[in-house]
Amino acid sequence: QKEVEQNSGPLSVPEGAIASLNCTYSDRVSQSFFWYRQYSGKSPELIMSIYSNGDKEDGRFTAQLNKASQYVSLLIRDSQPSDSATYLCAVPANQAGTALIFGKGTTLSVSS
């Protein structure tokens, strides 16, 4: 059974700072990695996906993947209070289908 581990937090950063969220996974064959954001009382929404080692940037968000270390991270630059949410890391349960294994999430709080 695959496992995805995240620090539950809360991670508190001041407005304008860089927030760094980390995730480790147990399965060496995982090829796709996803970061979802979930606001309190809302459903998860995809913010980043990454498939290759290295960095992938999208606006203020950068995902970093290191398959050798089984580690994926999400950096949020110029953090805003609106970024306060729970961030969920996920990997596919297997290669056939869309079933995802989620970490328990890291709660981020950005103070103004």
Place this chain on the structure above:
Amino acid sequence: KAGVTQTPRYLIKTRGQQVTLSCSPISGHRSVSWYQQTPGQGLQFLFEYFSETQRNKGNFPGRFSGRQFSNSRSEMNVSTLELGDSALYLCASSSDGYSTDTQYFGPGTRLTVL
């Protein structure tokens, strides 16, 4: 396009009863997955359907079942409800059912078992 819709949004049941939840995916999407979210266990995968076939199943007891219809709408059923089944049940749809697909989540059904 309309998003993923789930009905009902809230449900209160008593132990021993059964419940059916419904999910309508985004138009054109053929894959539907179901997840259970609780404060203690987080978001856990229940099952996935693609073109009316169950393709993956999570580690849940047989009381949890589901199906998908020819129009891609899906239902999940929980029989003999237990207090621990109280959770937010989320449905997600994706277009082609590949592991790299983006999944779009519905608003969820909040089930409370008394």
